[in-house]
Amino acid sequence: MTDYMTVQAAERILGDLVAIPTVNPVGRPWTGTQPVERAANDTIAGLFAPYAVSIERQAVSPMHENLAVTLPGRSKAGCLLFESHVDTVPADEWLDRAFLPRVEGDLLYGRGSCDDKASLTAMIMAALDLLERGLPAAAPIVLLAAGDEEYAQTGIKHFRAGNIDVAAGIFGEPTRLMPVVQHKGTARWDITVHGRSAHTSRPELGVNAILGAMDLIRDLGVYQEEIRSRYRNPLMTGPAITVSMIRGGRTRNAVPDECTISVDFRVTPGMHPLAARDALIDRVAGLGLELSHSDLQIMTPPLDTPVDHPFSLHVLEICRKIAGSQANLCGEPYGTDASWLSDRAPALVLGPGDISYAHAVDERVSLTEVVACAQIYREIMLTWAG
Ligand SMILES: [Zn+2]
Known part of the structure; x- marks a missing residue:
């Protein structure tokens, strides 16, 4: 044997x-x-x-x-x-x-x-x-x-x-x-901030998408702290929103009309990644930016x-x-x-x-x-x- x-x-x-x-x-x-x-x-x-x-x-x-x-x-x-x-x-x-x-x-x-x-x-x-x-x-x-x-x-x-x-x-x-x-579970997708391009000698004629993305990223940090105090789990750290990639601008002398960030959203037990993503989308809609969201690249409960x-x-x-x-x-x-x-x-x-x-x-x-x-x-x- x-x-x-x-x-x-x-x-x-x-x-x-x-x-x-x-x-x-x-x-x-x-x-x-x-x-x-x-x-x-x-x-x-x-x-x-x-x-x-x-x-x-x-x-x-x-x-x-x-x-x-x-x-x-x-x-x-x-x-x-x-x-x-x-x-x-x-x-x-x-x-x-x-x-x-x-x-x-x-x-x-x-x-x-x-x-x-x-x-x-x-x-x-x-x-x-x-x-x-x-x-x-x-x-x-x-x-x-x-x-x-x-x-x-x-x-x-x-x-x-x-x-x-x-x-x-x-x-x-x-x-x-x-x-x-x-x-934790995960939702991962891209958010694009839309602006309007203009010659950099007359930036006031454009809308700078990179500056918009800065506002968005700052707000995601504030939101992370809010949900961390709402969803506490004694076994692990709280929910985490990580901006993991950024891409924006086309040439050095134009106001950027587009800036895209990749968001990796880790949710804790008790949260559902789809509902958590919807809530985040609702919140950032109130920032006064023109935004579009890609389809989910990853979703795991x-x-x-x-x-x-x-x-x-x-x-x-x-x-x-x-x-x-x-x-x-x-x-x-x-x-x-x-x-x-x-x-x-x-x-x-x-x-x-x-x-x-x-x-x-x-x-x-x-x-x-x-x-x-x-x-x-x-x-x-x-x-x-x-
Ligand atoms: Zn393994």
Whole structure:
């Protein structure tokens, strides 16, 4: 019998997955001939092939696919979803070593080692351990190796559209084994200030769109402070409005007739990104500027699982038992695929690794933490019946 709950198993499975590049082009030109996740999904499917499980590939787009492995449970209740993403961000700055996994002491280095193949490995280890020992899960388990988390989240959205009965979900991301119950959502779009051009020798004949944008940006700062005092959340910082790009003017000797800013609006649990955007649009309409708003480039709801939900408390108890008494239900400012389950079922984000190593050069994860996480996932699989 293979023992999957060991550092050696974690090193082998994670090392194999890191050695397979699954780089999401994140909006850049793409010339691939198969989904970026395909080769890693082949490896995962191979690990489950000896067992009586259903293995389903879900074609999301020519660029992305999901792999879903379903284990039967003792109850016929809704399933417990374990989701991690297979795609990674590019590794342009360290291509010489990013896909050559190396182990130093307890740490495994390589692109995706932390974000997100560590969580994926821990989920695979936990599921394989149950299968190897013939231990049935309490509820049916769907292990979803999702595509395209790093750009447009089309993998989880495709899964969601399938309307599978999900009773609760664990989303693996680097949280240092802390169960995250809530995080922010996002609305992102462009606002253009319109003016009137004129020769710069007679600026009084024009309307300067850049000066208008300055008024707009100043007002967004005031508005951020207002909503921060209105929407307080003990688990995270308040809502944030960031002007992340600006473009304006055509030539050096003309009053600019147009200036466009990009707005990244992070909303906290209890706010809806669409309603928050509408409220912002209403407010800035009162500034006396001529404005137009682009379509949304990104809209993700916040994760909003109650801290006193039985699923939250159950997972917390297991984390404390296995990872230590310092474990606590947390909130985070960033977003994850868990946003796309939050309105239907309780969802938590939980995984090994530190987010500060994600997307960074020499990304790494502790292998003993991967094993501890696999033990936590395994215990949840054995005990949560919905
Ligand atoms: Zn991730």
